[in-house]
Amino acid sequence: MTAAARLGGAAGLIALVIVPFVASQYVLHIAIQILIWGFTYTAWSLMGRFGLTSFGHGAFLGIGAYVPALLWNFYGVTPWLGIPVAMAAAVVMALLIGYPSFRLRVVGHYFALVTLALSQVVLLSLVAGREVTGGSLGMTIKVVHSWYALQFGQKSVFYGVALVVWLVGLVIWWRIDVGIGRVALEAISEDEIAAASSGINVMREKLRVTVISAALTALGGSLLTQYIQYVNPEVVSGVAVSLQIVFAAIAGGMGTLLGPTVGALFTIVLNESLRVLFGTHFIGAANTIYGILLILFIIFMPQGIVGLIEGMSARAARGADEAADAAATR
Amino acid sequence: MDIFLLEAVVDGLLLGGVLALLALGLNLIFGVIDVVWICYVELVMCGMYTVYWLYAYYGVPFPLACLAAIAVVAVLGLAVHRLIIEPVLGYAPINQLLATGGLLFFLQSFATLLFGTDFRNIGIRLSPIELGEIDVSKARLVAFAVALIGAGGLYLFLKKSFLGTAIRAIAEDREVMGLMGVSQRGIYLTTSAIGGGLAGLAACLLVLQYDVQPFIGNSFGPITFMICVLGGLGNMIGGFAAAFIMAQIISIGGYYFSIEFSYVLAFLLFIVMIFVRPQGIFSR
Numbered sequence: 001m002t003a004a005a006r007l008g009g010a011a012g013l014i015a016l017v018i019v020p021f022v023a024s025q026y027v028l029h030i031a032i033q034i035l036i037w038g039f040t041y042t043a044w045s046l047m048g049r050f051g052l053t054s055f056g057h058g059a060f061l062g063i064g065a066y067v068p069a070l071l072w073n074f075y076g077v078t079p080w081l082g083i084p085v086a087m088a089a090a091v092v093m094a095l096l097i098g099y100p101s102f103r104l105r106v107v108g109h110y111f112a113l114v115t116l117a118l119s120q121v122v123l124l125s126l127v128a129g130r131e132v133t134g135g136s137l138g139m140t141i142k143v144v145h146s147w148y149a150l151q152f153g154q155k156s157v158f159y160g161v162a163l164v165v166w167l168v169g170l171v172i173w174w175r176i177d178v179g180i181g182r183v184a185l186e187a188i189s190e191d192e193i194a195a196a197s198s199g200i201n202v203m204r205e206k207l208r209v210t211v212i213s214a215a216l217t218a219l220g221g222s223l224l225t226q227y228i229q230y231v232n233p234e235v236v237s238g239v240a241v242s243l244q245i246v247f248a249a250i251a252g253g254m255g256t257l258l259g260p261t262v263g264a265l266f267t268i269v270l271n272e273s274l275r276v277l278f279g280t281h282f283i284g285a286a287n288t289i290y291g292i293l294l295i296l297f298i299i300f301m302p303q304g305i306v307g308l309i310e311g312m313s314a315r316a317a318r319g320a321d322e323a324a325d326a327a328a329t330r
Numbered sequence: 331m332d333i334f335l336l337e338a339v340v341d342g343l344l345l346g347g348v349l350a351l352l353a354l355g356l357n358l359i360f361g362v363i364d365v366v367w368i369c370y371v372e373l374v375m376c377g378m379y380t381v382y383w384l385y386a387y388y389g390v391p392f393p394l395a396c397l398a399a400i401a402v403v404a405v406l407g408l409a410v411h412r413l414i415i416e417p418v419l420g421y422a423p424i425n426q427l428l429a430t431g432g433l434l435f436f437l438q439s440f441a442t443l444l445f446g447t448d449f450r451n452i453g454i455r456l457s458p459i460e461l462g463e464i465d466v467s468k469a470r471l472v473a474f475a476v477a478l479i480g481a482g483g484l485y486l487f488l489k490k491s492f493l494g495t496a497i498r499a500i501a502e503d504r505e506v507m508g509l510m511g512v513s514q515r516g517i518y519l520t521t522s523a524i525g526g527g528l529a530g531l532a533a534c535l536l537v538l539q540y541d542v543q544p545f546i547g548n549s550f551g552p553i554t555f556m557i558c559v560l561g562g563l564g565n566m567i568g569g570f571a572a573a574f575i576m577a578q579i580i581s582i583g584g585y586y587f588s589i590e591f592s593y594v595l596a597f598l599l600f601i602v603m604i605f606v607r608p609q610g611i612f613s614r
Contacts, residue, residue: 053424100605108423109366113555114604117597120552124597128590239552243431250428284442284544291436298429299417 016163020156028155030272032227034264035162039169040220041249041260046173046213048246049254051107051189052206056097056115057245059122060090060214062237064221066126066133069141069231072149074132079150083222087215093118094214095207102206105192116239123238138232141225150226158227165223166261169216173257176212181205217245251297253304262306335585337464342581344467346574347474351535352550353557354481355407355528357569360558362501362521365415365426369434371547371554373410373526375441377403377533378542386452400530407526411519434547441544449541456538473535480531481570484524488566497521553580553593556600 019031044057067089068082097118101111126133133139145153152158176182184205187195196202225231234240244267252263267290274286301308356370367373377399384395414433418425456468488494500507500517507514540546557576561568576596583592 051422051424053427097601104605106604109427110559110604112424112427113366113559114601116552117556117600121594121597121601124590124594128588128594239548243434246428247431247435283446284439287435287439288443291432291434291439294432294435295414295429298425298432299414302421302425 020159025155028159030268032155032159032162034261034268035159035166036220036223036227037248037268038261038264039162039166039223040217041245041252041263042166042169042173043213043216043220044245045249045254045260046176046209046216048249050185050206050209052210053108053112053246054115054213055112055239055242055246056118057213057217058119058237058239058242059093059115060217061221061224061241061245062119062122062126062233063090063093064218065225065231065236066139066221067218068222069139069225070132073139073142078148079222079226080148083150083219086222087218090214090218091211094210098207098210099203102203116242119238119242123233126233126237133233136233138230138235141229141231143229151229162223162227165219170257170261172212172216176209177257181208185209247294247297250302250304251294253306253308253310255303256306256310259304259306263304266305333463335582338581338585339578340461340464340466341470342578343574344470344474345581346577347470347477348532348536348539349550349553349557349577350570350573351473351477351480351528351532352554353561353569353573354477354484354566355525355532356554357558357561357563357566358484358528359521359525360563361565362497363411363415363518364423364563365430366555367410367430367525368427368551368555369410369430369437369547370525370529371551372434372437373403373406373529374533374536374550375542375544375546376406376437377530378537378540378546379441379445380530381534381537382450382452382542386450392454396531396534399533400527403530403533404523404527407522407524407529408519410526411522415518415522416515434551438544438547445544447544449543451541452537454538467539469535469538473539476531476535480528481566484528485566493520553596556597560600560603 020028023031040057040061044054047054064083064086067086068077068079071077071082071085072079097114100106101114106114127135129135130137141151143151145151150161152161184195184200187198187200188202188205192202221236224236248263248267249260250263251266252261253259270290270293271286274289278285297304303311352371352374356367359365359367359370380399380402381392381395384390384398385392390398410430410433414429415426418429456472458465458467459471460466488498496507496512497517497520500512500514504514536546553576557572558569560576561570561572576599579596579599580589580592583589583595
């Protein structure tokens with residue numbers, strides 16, 4: 001990390017800590033959502049950047065959203081216990097899908113479709129269990145504002161919690177990025193057989209990121225429910241949300257630390273401003289524009305917003321170097 | 331046998347016809363271009379809206395409205411390939427999936443913008459046929475018959491016609507066919523138009539059974555992809571058989587448990603089958 005990047009990071013962090021003291025409730029509400037979704041997209045990109053494109057993260061998100069909520073509503077179990085249970089359940093599910101997929105080399109769009117099926121299984125199970133889950137109508141969680149219930153009357157407290165979790169997500173991403181595992185995973189996504197023959201344990205590396213990614217995604221789902229205090233199967237599971245995760249991470253740039261968060265920022269701010277602009281007269285206008293942008297992103301900027309900026313600044317730096325060299329030789 | 335169970339089996343057989351018809355065009359594109367149009371059922375939705383507006387709003391006769399819908403969706407299919415798939419053909423396969431996923435968002439939201447989220451009914455109700463003690467939906471029976479005819483027609487086209495042979499050849503070996511003077515681009519465009527046309531055909535039959543609404547793709551999309559993969563990519567007969575197997579699971583499962591749970595079973599079966607026979611159930 002360069003000195004400039006470190007300085008920028010410190011400044012950004014201070015700004016993020018100041019936000020709850022100066023921002024309006026509305027801005028804070030948007031900021032909390034950006035942090036939670038940014039965390040979830042980062043969790044997805046742990047797999048996505050190594051070619052494990054999952055269309056099934058709605059499954060993990062759904063488990064994370066529903067398990068603590070159900071345990072709390074029906075048995076009064078604190079989310080402090082419910083959330084780890086949900087994360088463990090997501091890990092088990094990730095292993096059940098991941099192990100055979102990696103063993104049998106189910107890759108590319110086959111992997112996408114298998115994971116898509118998984119997210120449908122969770123979605124439809126939630127709808128089918130309507131006597132317990134409330135089905136498509138969703139479910140409100142019993143409101144008790146306390147640390148024990150992980151519910152807060154003030155948005156600023158929740159902002160703090162979301163900020164900490166998001167930072168933990170970034171640290172995990174960074175730890176994987178600097179570790180030997182990244183080299184291994186990049187080799188695997190380039191050429192799996194060559195990687196295996198050079199002594200990389202393909203299976204273990206893939207399973208490791210899959211398990212971490214699933215657990216963190218479940219945590220993101222839990223936080224979302226704790227914040228909104230309402231869950232709905234369509235919002236946290238199924239094809240739509242699974243695609244939303246993939247797109248936002250790609251729009252931001254999945255190969256970079258802040259890319260997925262920028263994706264969350266971009267999509268949420270875009271959605272909000274289009275909503276404010278068009279109001280409720282034109283339901284669907286926001287998503288229509290979003291859809292067009294997504295197609296353009298995939299075609300013209302597959303490296304995402306952050307990737308593009310990095311590429312441009314790298315080119316600019318190289319240009320400056322060349323200019324300096326030219327000046328020196330003259 | 332229990333009369334209701336029998337009805338479920340017959341119903342499943344007819345649902346199989348609908349699903350087979352949906353899978354047909356997707357399977358063709360999947361097999362030839364090696365691209366998953368994740369927005370395929372959204373194209374069907376466009377066809378359903380076309381029929382709805384022409385027939386119910388402007389009073390165009392139903393068969394004419396159907397022909398128009400088939401043409402409209404065929405052109406849409408052409409546009410999907412030309413505008414969205416072509417620029418990303420050289421990218422990783424997953425990007426093509428994602429680009430059509432963007433189109434899925436676009437089509438769903440655009441339909442919401444234009445038509446709202448109302449469920450629209452075309453207003454044609456075919457009376458059920460009484461077969462012994464059970465009622466058989468005539469609309470589904472028609473869909474079943476057309477699916478059979480459509481599949482047969484496509485099979486003959488691919489086996490007998492020159493163009494069909496070229497399409498199969500491209501699907502076999504992309505590089506060599508290019509060297510032998512077959513225009514890959516032309517074949518891809520033709521295939522996309524035919525795939526679109528089949529989506530339009532499916533739309534004409536679905537509109538008789540289901541209300542039109544922007545999110546109809548969410549109920550039919552995932553199961554259609556699963557059927558294509560289960561049958562083996564580009565394997566028309568396999569896809570056809572897979573559609574009927576899935577439909578029976580959904581129908582009989584719905585009889586014993588609930589409809590959502592039967593879909594859960596179908597998706598679980600898909601996951602297991604992908605691991606047991608990744609090349610599809612019916613490949614040798």
